[in-house]
Amino acid sequence: MKIGIIGSGGREHAICKSLHNSDETKKIYCFPGNAGTSEIAENIDIDLENFELIKDVILEKKIDLIVIGPEKPLVDGLVDYLEEFNIKVFGPNKVASQLEGSKIFTKKLCKKFNIPTAKFGIFNTKENAFNFLNKSNFPIVVKADNLAAGKGVYICNSKQEANLAVDEIFGGKFGVAENILIEEFLKGEEMSFFTIHDGKSFKNFGTAQDHKRVLEGDKGKNTGGMGAYSPSRLINDKLEKKIIDKIIEPTLKGLNEIGNQFKGFLYTGLMIVDEEPYLIEYNVRMGDPECQTIIPKLKTNLYEILLACCDGKLNEVNIEWLNKKSLCIVVCSKGYPDNYEKYIEIENINEIKEDNDQFIFHAGTTKKGNKIYATGGRVLNFVTLSEDFRSAKKDLLKKIDYLNWAGGFYRKDIGHKVIK
Ligand code: AMP
Numbered sequence: 435m436k437i438g439i440i441g442s443g444g445r446e447h448a449i450c451k452s453l454h455n456s457d458e459t460k461k462i463y464c465f466p467g468n469a470g471t472s473e474i475a476e477n478i479d480i481d482l483e484n485f486e487l488i489k490d491v492i493l494e495k496k497i498d499l500i501v502i503g504p505e506k507p508l509v510d511g512l513v514d515y516l517e518e519f520n521i522k523v524f525g526p527n528k529v530a531s532q533l534e535g536s537k538i539f540t541k542k543l544c545k546k547f548n549i550p551t552a553k554f555g556i557f558n559t560k561e562n563a564f565n566f567l568n569k570s571n572f573p574i575v576v577k578a579d580n581l582a583a584g585k586g587v588y589i590c591n592s593k594q595e596a597n598l599a600v601d602e603i604f605g606g607k608f609g610v611a612e613n614i615l616i617e618e619f620l621k622g623e624e625m626s627f628f629t630i631h632d633g634k635s636f637k638n639f640g641t642a643q644d645h646k647r648v649l650e651g652d653k654g655k656n657t658g659g660m661g662a663y664s665p666s667r668l669i670n671d672k673l674e675k676k677i678i679d680k681i682i683e684p685t686l687k688g689l690n691e692i693g694n695q696f697k698g699f700l701y702t703g704l705m706i707v708d709e710e711p712y713l714i715e716y717n718v719r720m721g722d723p724e725c726q727t728i729i730p731k732l733k734t735n736l737y738e739i740l741l742a743c744c745d746g747k748l749n750e751v752n753i754e755w756l757n758k759k760s761l762c763i764v765v766c767s768k769g770y771p772d773n774y775e776k777y778i779e780i781e782n783i784n785e786i787k788e789d790n791d792q793f794i795f796h797a798g799t800t801k802k803g804n805k806i807y808a809t810g811g812r813v814l815n816f817v818t819l820s821e822d823f824r825s826a827k828k829d830l831l832k833k834i835d836y837l838n839w840a841g842g843f844y845r846k847d848i849g850h851k852v853i854k
C-alpha cells in the first residue's frame with residue numbers, strides 16, 4: 435500500500451514512523467515532511483493550500499490512503515475535496531472540523547446538548563463586549579472564534595487586559611472577526627483525551643498532559659507544546675466514563691443531527707475541576723506533542739486502524755497498547771515562540787541513537803546533503819518509554835545533553851506533576 439501524510443511536524447513524523455513499521459506499507463509520501471521523514475519516506479515539497487495540485491500528485495503516484503495531520507487543511511475542507519475524487523482519506527470533513535475551526539460552533543453545541551463547559555457569551559460588537567466586561571469578575575477568558583494557531587486565547591486578569599484583547603481580535607489580528615467569545619475562567623488541571631472515529635463508532639486513543647508554556651514552572655508565553663507525558667495522571671475509569679457520556683457522545687449526537695459524522699482523531703481538551711470534566715476546546719486531529727508521546731505505545735498496526743476507520747470498520751479492530759509510561763521533551767530553536775534564527779545546523783543529531791524505547795521525532799528540520807538544519811520553532815521531539823516517568827526523564831535528559839545543540843533550548847521540568 436502507498437500512503438500519503440499531509441503535514442511536516444513531529445506529529446506527522448511519529449505517524450510516518452509507525453506506518454513505516456507496517457508490513458503492508460510499500461511506500462510513504464510526506465507532503466511536505468521534514469528531515470526525519472525524508473529518511474523513511476519521499477518528501478514532496480508542495481503548497482498545502484493548493485488542493486488541486488495535491489490531488490494531482492496523489493492520483494499520479496497512485497496513493498491508496500491519505501492521512502491528514504494538521505488542522506488547517508481539515509478546516510479548509512481537504513477531506514471533502516479529495517473524497518470527490520474517490521481518494522481514501524483519514525480525517526474529518528469540513529463541517530465536522532468546525533469543532534476546532536469555530537469555537538462558537540462548539541460552544542453552541544455545548545449549550546444545546548448540555549455539555550459541561552465554561553459559561554460564555556458571544557458578542558458581535560466591541561461595545562457589547564466592553565459593556566459585558568464592565569460588569570464582569572476577573573480573571574476572564576477572551577477568545578477569537580476562528581483558527582489562530584493557539585494564539586487567539588487571552589487569559590485576562592483585569593478589565594484593561596480584556597478590553598485590549600477585544601480590540602485586537604475585532605481589529606483583525608486573527609482574520610476578520612464577526613463575533614467574539616468571552617468565557618468564565620476555569621481553575622483546574624488540563625488533560626488531553628484522544629479518541630479515534632470511523633463515522634459510526636469510536637475507540638479511546640490515549641490521554642496525555644501537555645506543557646504549553648515556554649518556561650519552566652509553566653510560566654511565560656503559550657506555545658504549541660513544549661513536552662508531554664502519557665497517560666495523564668488524572669485519568670481513571672470514572673472520569674473516562676464522564677468524559678464519554680457527558681461530552682463526546684452528545685457531541686457526536688449533535689453532529690449526527692446536522693447530518694454529519696466524525697471520522698478521524700478527536701482531541702478533547704479538558705479542564706478537570708474537582709474530578710468533573712469541562713470541555714475547553716476540541717481539536718479535530720492528534721495533538722502535537724501528544725501524538726509523539728502516545729503513538730510509540732501503540733502495539734496494534736496503525737495502518738490497520740486508519741484503514742478500518744476509512745472503511746467504517748473500526749469495531750472490527752482491537753487497539754492494544756504497551757503498558758508503559760511515555761515522556762516527550764521538545765527541543766526548540768532559541769527565541770521560540772517569538773523570532774528565532776533559521777538554518778542553524780544541528781551538528782550531533784546523527785550520533786544520537788534510537789532503540790525500541792527511545793525515539794527522536796523531527797519537527798522543524800531540513801536536510802541538505804548530509805547535514806540537518808533547524809528551520810522551525812519546535813525542532814526535535816525526544817521520547818522515551820519506561821516503567822516510570824522518573825527514569826524516562828533521566829534517559830531523555832542524558833540524550834538531549836549528548837546532543838549538546840547550541841541553537842536550542844528545552845524545558846527540564848516536563849512531567850513535573852508526575853515526577854516529584
Ligand atoms: P484553547 O486554544 O481554547 O485550548 O485555549 C488555550 C489555553 O488557554 C488552554 O489550553 C487553557 O490553558 C487556557 N484556557 C482556555 N479557556 C480557558 C478557560 N475557560 N478557563 C481557563 N483556562 C482556559
Ligand code: GLY
Nearest residue numbers: 658659721722723
Ligand atoms: N499540543 C496542543 C495541540 O496540539 O494543540
